């Protein structure tokens with residue numbers, strides 16, 4: 001089985017890419033925390049892993065001016081195209097994007113002073129190999145900073161539990177592979193272990209809670225149900241379950257409120 005076959009297919013899905021700008025509204029406010037954890041410096045070369053639509057890459061590019069460069073790497077051709085379009089629109093010359101698998105590929109443009117990621121590192125089916133590969137792209141002493149979710153149980157806004165009755169659970173990972181998904185790095189002890197095994201040192205972890213008020217279609221909408229794995233015959237029932245899920249977060253006035261529980265890890269290549 002090739003690396004990340006399932007996630008590669010999922011993230012290259014046309015609907016997933018088209019819907020991504022809506023989904024970004026949920027996590028846009030996380031970006032300053034990731035940037036602060038990395039503290040990019042003028043002149044540095046930074047690699048953004050799982051860059052998606054490139055907003056974090058663009059924010060990092062602002063911080064490495066003058067003279068620095070940011071390379072956004074993503075397994076999804078569609079996300080990379082979106083990111084490149086945004087960079088062109090912003091006339092941001094110091095940021096480029098590449099479609100690549102950060103777990104296995106050798107990414108040109110290194111060695112980098114730092115690697116950064118906002119929710120882009122939880123989809124590796126061999127996380128130790130992936131983080132070791134990322135580390136090998138860093139200079140000696142190079143820094144890593146990334147945000148990932150705390151466990152699903154802490155993130156009640158996530159629609160996964162409400163959708164579970166309508167989705168065929170994925171088969172267990174093939175031998176040697178690990179489960180992937182938004183909460184795969186939720187357990188901080190395991191994540192520290194993954195980073196240590198991958199060769200990183202000086203690991204820190206900071207838990208964060210952020211309340212956001214965003215429209216319901218940020219979390220999911222009818223078009224996203226297929227992406228979540230709901231088959232056409234179950235769409236109607238799944239939509240009703242989703243409405244019931246959303247109802248829990250509605251406020252007397254204004255937009256619904258969701259409490260995001262994430263964690264920011266930092267580490268260093270020795």
Ligand SMILES: C[S@@+](CC[C@H](N)C(=O)[O-])C[C@H]1O[C@@H](n2cnc3c(N)ncnc32)[C@H](O)[C@@H]1O
Pocket residue numbers: 004007011024027049050051052053054056073074075076079100101102103117118119120121123124
């Ligand atoms: C939850 S999104 C986060 C995107 C972006 N960083 C943001 O905050 O909006 C996860 C991203 O990781 C990318 N991704 C998943 N597996 C990857 C891999 N093996 N190598 C590179 N990118 C990957 C996906 O294509 C997707 O764009």
